[in-house]
Every structure is written in structure tokens, then in C-alpha cells.
Amino acid sequence: MAPLILTGRSLTPESVEKVAFGEKVAIDSATRPLLEKGRRIVERHLEEGIPVYGLNTGLGARAGEMLPLEALALFSLRMVRGRAQGLGAPLTAPEARAVIVTRLNTLLSGAAGASPPVADYLADVLNRNIVPVMPRHASIGAGDLVAMAALAYALIGEGEILIDGERRPAGAALMAAGLAPLVLKPKDGQVLCNNTAFSVGLAALAAARASRAVTSLQIAGARSFIGFRGNRTPFAKPATRIRPQPGEVEAGDELLALTDFGTPDSKARRFQDPLSFRCMPQVHGAAYAEALRLDQALAVELNSVADNPVVLLDEERIIGTSNFHMPHLTLALDGMARALALAATDSVSRIAKLMSPSFSDLPPLLSSVSADRAGFAPLLKPAEALRAEIIHLANPVPILPSQNADGQEDAATFSAFAAQKLGDLLDRLDLLVALELLAGAQAIDLAGVTKLPARLAPVHARIREISHFIDDDRPLGREIERIASELIKTGKLTTDR
Numbered sequence: 001m002a003p004l005i006l007t008g009r010s011l012t013p014e015s016v017e018k019v020a021f022g023e024k025v026a027i028d029s030a031t032r033p034l035l036e037k038g039r040r041i042v043e044r045h046l047e048e049g050i051p052v053y054g055l056n057t058g059l060g061a062r063a064g065e066m067l068p069l070e071a072l073a074l075f076s077l078r079m080v081r082g083r084a085q086g087l088g089a090p091l092t093a094p095e096a097r098a099v100i101v102t103r104l105n106t107l108l109s110g111a112a113g114a115s116p117p118v119a120d121y122l123a124d125v126l127n128r129n130i131v132p133v134m135p136r137h138a139s140i141g142a143g144d145l146v147a148m149a150a151l152a153y154a155l156i157g158e159g160e161i162l163i164d165g166e167r168r169p170a171g172a173a174l175m176a177a178g179l180a181p182l183v184l185k186p187k188d189g190q191v192l193c194n195n196t197a198f199s200v201g202l203a204a205l206a207a208a209r210a211s212r213a214v215t216s217l218q219i220a221g222a223r224s225f226i227g228f229r230g231n232r233t234p235f236a237k238p239a240t241r242i243r244p245q246p247g248e249v250e251a252g253d254e255l256l257a258l259t260d261f262g263t264p265d266s267k268a269r270r271f272q273d274p275l276s277f278r279c280m281p282q283v284h285g286a287a288y289a290e291a292l293r294l295d296q297a298l299a300v301e302l303n304s305v306a307d308n309p310v311v312l313l314d315e316e317r318i319i320g321t322s323n324f325h326m327p328h329l330t331l332a333l334d335g336m337a338r339a340l341a342l343a344a345t346d347s348v349s350r351i352a353k354l355m356s357p358s359f360s361d362l363p364p365l366l367s368s369v370s371a372d373r374a375g376f377a378p379l380l381k382p383a384e385a386l387r388a389e390i391i392h393l394a395n396p397v398p399i400l401p402s403q404n405a406d407g408q409e410d411a412a413t414f415s416a417f418a419a420q421k422l423g424d425l426l427d428r429l430d431l432l433v434a435l436e437l438l439a440g441a442q443a444i445d446l447a448g449v450t451k452l453p454a455r456l457a458p459v460h461a462r463i464r465e466i467s468h469f470i471d472d473d474r475p476l477g478r479e480i481e482r483i484a485s486e487l488i489k490t491g492k493l494t495t496d497r
Contacts (some may be wrong), residue, residue: 003127007031008108011101011302013211013295016204019101020094024127027119031108035119038110038311040186041188045318046072052318053309054079054190055113063408076189077156081114083193084153085146086135091202093131093162098205100126100151102302103197110313111305114191121155121182128177133160133167134198136420140402141413143308143324144198152192157181196306196324202419203333204302209426210336213433214287215494217343218251220436222258223456224350227443228360231268233260234278240285247288252281262451274359276349283346287339290332297332304359326415333418334396338424340488341394344429347436348387352380366442367470374473376439386432393425434483436466438476439495445469462487 003024004015008031019025040352045052046069055074058065059079067075091099104122107114125132132154140145153159157171158181174181184192232255233239240252272278306323353359355366355376367375397414404410441463444452466486467479487493 004142006046006105006108006123008105009303010032011105013204013207013298013302016098016302017094017199017208019126020098020205022129025101025123027104027108027123030052030117031110032116034110034115034313035108035114036110037313038113039115041311041313041316042113044316044385048301051073053182053320054194055187055318057404059190061192070326072186073184076184076186079189079193080149080156080181080184081158082150083146084159086138086150088135088137090133090167091136093129095202095205096131096134096151096162097126097129099134099148099197099201100132102201102204103148103151103192103195105302106195106305106307107191108199109305112191112195112233112307113187113309113311113318115185115188118188118191121179125155128179130174130177130179131162132170133162134312139198139416140198140404140415141326141330141415142404142409143306144196144409144416145194145195146420147198148195148352148417149193152182152184152189153486155182156184157194163366176351179288191331194307194324195319195325196301197387197413199326199329199415199419200298200301202416202423203294203329206333206419206422206426207276207291207298207336210294210340210422212488212491213340213345213429214284214425216289216430216433216488217287217340217347217474218254218258218280218284219456219459219493220347220433220440221284221350222453223254223279223440223444223459224354224436225255225259225277226261226449226452226456227362227440227447228273228277228350228352229261229269229447229449230259230273230277231270232256232266233243234273235259235281240281245282245285245289247285247290247292248281249285250288251285254285255426258453260453261449269361274349274353276346276353279346283343287336287343290336290339294332294336297329301326301329305325313320325411325413327413330397330413330415330418331421333415334394337422338396340425340429341391344387344390344432347432348380348383351376351436351439352382354439355380360443362443362446366439366446367473375470376442379435379476379480386428386435389428390425390432393428394423397421430484431480433488437463437483438480439453439486441467442470459487459493462492 161173365375367373
């Protein structure tokens with residue numbers, strides 16, 4: 001497979017995800033002059049003694065103190081050693097790779113002022129699948145300084161690297177992979193530590209999953225709708241276009257195509273369906289709109305330089321910025337989480353309605369008329385447990401001041417927390433969607449619906465390959481987990497036709 005070409009301008013959540021799960025990378029040769037020019041500007045500032053934050057001055061509360069030229073390479077090392085203070089379980093290998101490719105891409109405009117070999121080294125790390133130990137509790141979203149220091153600490157051979165899930169000393173692990181430890185020049189420590197790649201890389205992974213999750217909810221909801229033999233009138237184009245909130249038309253049109261099961265709308269079983277069925281264009285449409293909002297935020301973050309300071313190549317000078325602060329991304333992540341929680345709540349409601357003969361005209365509990373059958377009834381408890389956790393994880397991150405750097409750094413956005421929280425929510429949502437897919441399959445079969453839309457017929461077949469028709473009670477948990485892992489997490493549910 002050809003590697004992903006990194007240009008510094010075209011990285012997307014989907015391409016981050018591909019690299020996270022093993023795709024190799026190559027740096028566009030057109031970026032080399034930019035990297036070299038940015039570095040020349042840095043070196044001129046060093047030679048002329050022009051004060052630059054974190055280059056030849058201290059950091060944080062010591063920003064006003066100048067450092068001698070001969071101390072600056074060691075300052076890069078000390079910056080890394082002093083700030084690699086993260087706590088807790090490390091990022092998974094895909095998460096760490098997402099962070100690395102994000103930092104690499106944002107170097108390539110030259111505006112970070114990194115030594116060009118730093119970019120080459122990061123590409124080597126990805127292509128040799130070297131996974132630094134990066135503790136996940138380290139960032140407050142005002143730059144990812146402490147979180148990212150773990151990456152640099154491993155690459156200079158003094159931290160740890162994951163090998164087959166085990167933490168090993170970085171120096172020996174790098175040697176085994178054929179790489180010497182990275183040698184840091186002045187500013188390189190700051191380039192590797194003082195950036196936003198931890199938050200943005202994790203956000204990109206979550207965003208790629210969230211986009212698929214909305215489509216998965218559409219598919220699961222449509223299958224429940226067919227098993228329910230619902231009334232499609234609210235999905236009609238005049239209905240969704242008379243008040244076209246963002247995402248609503250897209251969701252409604254997709255549901256129209258997904259729910260055409262052969263019964264004329266004029267002969268719908270019910271005059272009005274419960275809200276969890278008929279309001280899917282509005283609820284899922286809101287989630288589509290939030291997914292677009294998150295993608296738009298990440299299109300900027302993945303392809304911009306959030307460093308402080310930043311090198312202006314055209315003006316050949318270095319200025320301070322506050323672009324490491326990410327309220328926009330945090331709000332987009334929290335909005336996505338809340339939109340998915342709304343959809344998850346309705347998913348549980350649809351499952352319950354399918355189980356209720358008074359609503360669905362199907363056998364009680366999606367089982368049989370026999371009084372000794374439990375059917376889907378016990379599954380409503382794990383469904384509601386998942387819903388409770390999803391709603392809890394959809395609560396927004398706190399809005400709090402910070403007391404860092406003796407009060408100099410007195411604000412925070414908690415963007416990394418918002419990204420990790422969205423990822424945790426999606427883990428639970430995958431299971432809930434899998435449960436609804438299975439409930440929908442049972443309802444479709446019990447209702448005797450034989451004509452399924454072209455997009456849903458193969459989905460039904462794949463579900464029944466994993467979990468056959470429930471004609472007697474059996475544990476269904478492992479089958480639901482397989483649907484989640486084999487169809488939803490892999491993206492096959494949304495890409496197979």
C-alpha cells in the first residue's frame with residue numbers, strides 16, 4: 001500500500017485514523033524548503049540574540065529571563081526531562097500514532113521552526129511502528145506541554161516505549177528498531193513539547209468514529225423502523241425541508257431510502273409513531289450537523305501551527321501567539337458528545353417499543369407468545385446501563401481557571417479531556433447500536449418483512465451470520481459484542497453496500 005503523503009495542509013480525521021491503525025507515511029518533498037527556511041530564521045534569532053520565548057528565554061513564570069547561547073541545546077533536553085510528568089495508563093498504540101502524525105503534519109509548513117531532521121525522525125517512528133509511552137492524564141487544553149513531553153522523552157532514549165503492550169526502556173527499544181536516540185537542537189524540545197497534537201490527534205480519532213456512528217445510528221434506526229412497520233410521512237422531503245435545520249434534510253433523505261420496505265405510506269400501520277421513530281431526521285440530523293462542525297474545527301487544527309512562538313516565514317521573524325488555546329475544539333467535541341447522547345436515548349426507546357406488543361403488534365419481548373420465554377427483556381437492562389453511561393459522558397468538560405506558572409497561565413479548555421471522553425462514549429455507543437441492530441433484525445423476521453432496501457439487505461444477512469434468529473432463550477451478549485467489533489468498529493456497517 002502506498003504511504004500517506006503528508007503536506008502540512010491536507011490531513012483529515014480519516015487519514016489520521018488510517019495512520020493510527022498502521023498506514024505508513026511519507027513527507028511531501030515540497031515541504032523541505034519550508035522546513036529549512038523556518039529553521040534558518042530560528043538560527044538567525046539565536047545568532048543575533050533576539051529574545052524569543054522558549055528559544056533563548058525561560059518558560060512560564062521565567063519567560064523574562066534570557067539564557068546564554070551555549071546553554072540552549074541542553075535547555076531543550078531539560079525542557080523535555082522537566083515536563084515529562086504525565087500520569088496514569090498510557091495511550092493505546094493507535095492513539096499514540098494519531099498524536100505523532102498530527103505533530104508531524106503541523107511541522108511541515110516550517111512555522112514551528114523545528115530542525116528538519118525532527119520531521120524525518122517522526123516519520124521513521126511511525127513507519128517502524130515505535131510507540132512511545134504517553135500517559136493520558138497530562139493536559140488541560142492550554143497547549144499539551146506535559147502530555148507531549150512524554151513523546152520527546154521517549155525519542156531521546158530516556159523514556160519508555162511499548163513493545164507488545166509491555167513498557168520497555170526507550171534507549172534499548174530504539175536501538176532494537178534501528179534508530180539512534182533523537183538529538184535535540186535549540187528549540188527542538190519546545191517544538192516537540194509545546195504544541196496541541198495530543199488533544200488534536202485524539203480528537204481526530206474520535207471525530208472519524210463519530211461520523212460513522214451517526215450513519216450507524218441511521219442504519220440501526222431504519223431497521224427498527226422497518227420491524228416496527230412505521231409511518232414514513234415525517235421523513236418525506238416536504239416535511240424535512242419546511243424547516244431545514246442543519247443536517248435534517250440529509251438525515252431525512254437517507255432515512256427515506258433506508259426505510260422503503262414495500263408498504264405504501266398511505267397504508268401505514270399507525271397514524272403517528274412514537275417520537276423516537278418519527279423524530280429521527282431531527283435527532284440524527286443534529287448529530288450530522290455536529291459531526292460537520294467537529295470536522296471543520298479539525299480541518300484547521302490538523303493543518304495549522306498552534307505553536308508559541310511561531311515563525312513567520314514571509315516576514316522572517318518570530319512572534320508569540322495564543323493559538324495553543326482551543327475552546328473552539330472543546331466546544332465542538334462536547335457538542336458531538338451531546339448530540340450522540342440524544343440519539344442513544346432514542347435508540348433505547350425504540351428497542352423498548354419493539355418489545356411492547358401494544359406498540360409493535362409483535363410477540364411480547366421480541367420472543368414468542370410462550371410465557372416461559374424471556375426474549376429481549378433482560379437486554380433492556382444493559383441497554384439502559386449503556387445509555388446512563390453515555391449520558392454521563394456527554395456532560396461537558398468543566399469550565400475552570402488554572403493556577404499554572406504562578407498564575408501566568410490562568411486559563412484552560414480541557415480539550416484532551418473532551419476528546420478522550422468522546423472516545424469513551426463511542427465505545428459504549430457501539431455496543432448500544434449493535435444491540436439495536438439485533439433487536440431490529442428480530443423484529444424484521446418476526447414481522448415477516450422480506451423486502452428490504454438494497455443497503456439494508458446485506459446488513460441483515462451479516463447480522464444473522466453472527467446471531468441467528470432467536471427462537472429460544474440464550475445469552476446474546478457475546479453476539480452483540482461481535483456485531484459491535486466486526487461491523488461497527490471496523491466501519492463495515494457503513495461502507496458495505
